[in-house]
Amino acid sequence: MTETHLAILKAATVLILSATAGISQTPAPAATPVQPTQPALPKPLPGFYRNLIVVDPAHGGPDAGARLADNAVEKSVTLTFAQRLRPALQGQGFTVTSTRDSDPSDLLSTDQRAGVANHDRPLVCLVLHATSTGSGVHIVSSALEPAAESSRALRWNEAQSATIPLSLKLANEVGLALTNAHLSVNLLRASVPPIDNLICPAVLIEIAPLAPQGGSRTPVTDAAYQQRVAEAIALGLASFRTHNAPAPSSVPPAAPPPLPRAVPPAPAAKPATNPAAAKPSVQPAKPAASGASR
Template identity: 25%
Template structure:
């Protein structure tokens, strides 16, 4: 009797192992197919003007992780990678900063005053360029404890296009990162409120979470984050767009507002 029970248990374990293996195989195939779909839709970002805004910089470090990692450094690294993949897709990418700087006047007075001026100028420059999308990259932090985790995309309440863009990006963050179940959320922020184009804030993870802080410092993970945001943009523009009839100017990829206004650069 005991031998029969043991045989049944082993058989059940084998069935479970096979089912798990099949599940992950199917998931992997589905994910690869979806990535191919994104590749075929990449025409949708061609010649689109997309502003990538690495959060904070210069006088404003943003949040700080337990090991001393600064938000402004992570957001810049991910934004550069995002700009690269967008540029390779034919988008015209405008970065609000490409180094550890901010857009406020050096003699602008108090820190809070300079922060407001910095934000105001980032949004104003995006509006002046009539961008098709404004992507603000930030890092989240939860002071009460290290358990909170997961990337999340925010949009301005009442903005249908902002919501659609946020949902597209969040869907890809969930699909590709596989470590967040968060949903796109409506929150009133200065940048999304004052931007004239569809705009979102992508909080790519919690710097207050040691594990996620370490992940966000990893270049491969940064590339995965950048691709997820790119993939969301591709799907967003593909929903209503038709393939561009004009040629894509691959030279127009990345531009720095602060020092190189009016100049075009190849993808970094």
């Protein structure tokens, strides 16, 4: 190897060592600490859905309810009326769900009906009944007293107490609409299942025969009569929504406080085995014996 080649190799070696030394002496940039990823908070559920109505046609399946005129049974009349009520409510911009859309083979308990309504978080729940006694439309609100504002959990049989003031406003709005439709109205207070288990404003609506003074008696099975009642109820609910659940503004509202939680009743303990062995503006009329008492 010539001296020239040796000189070139030495020079190359010096350059490589210098470059290596420069790299080792250059401080590495400080690593940016990785911030732990915060889980996305779930969006708060609204207190209610202002356009959603739950309709509960009473009875069904093995529970036929009361025997009405023309050999009709209550479970069929409430279902038919619910089917007339749905398009009337939809015409007012409501979405309608129902606890039953047919006659089930199994019994639907009142706790199950309340569970369906509470899960949907509707603006209003309507419990439908029919009777052959009395006259006009009976609007029944829960007999519970309003709950204290500080209540965060409610007993299952007192869940409605959180919304009693709104339920009374609802009864009044529907009563006014029925009165304007020239239908007689009775406003009542009673704890008829499942109304006490509902966490939304709720009323029980029981249709009785229409018996105007000096006129012929119209049975609850009359289609035209049912249609008049359905349209008046839809108008009443639209008025209730306007006054108590106005349309949202362009400014996003603050998240509503969560509704009180209805606590279902604890299952009964198994026994130990023994090894040895009217009108809203007038005073409400007295409740007549009716199907709502069942």
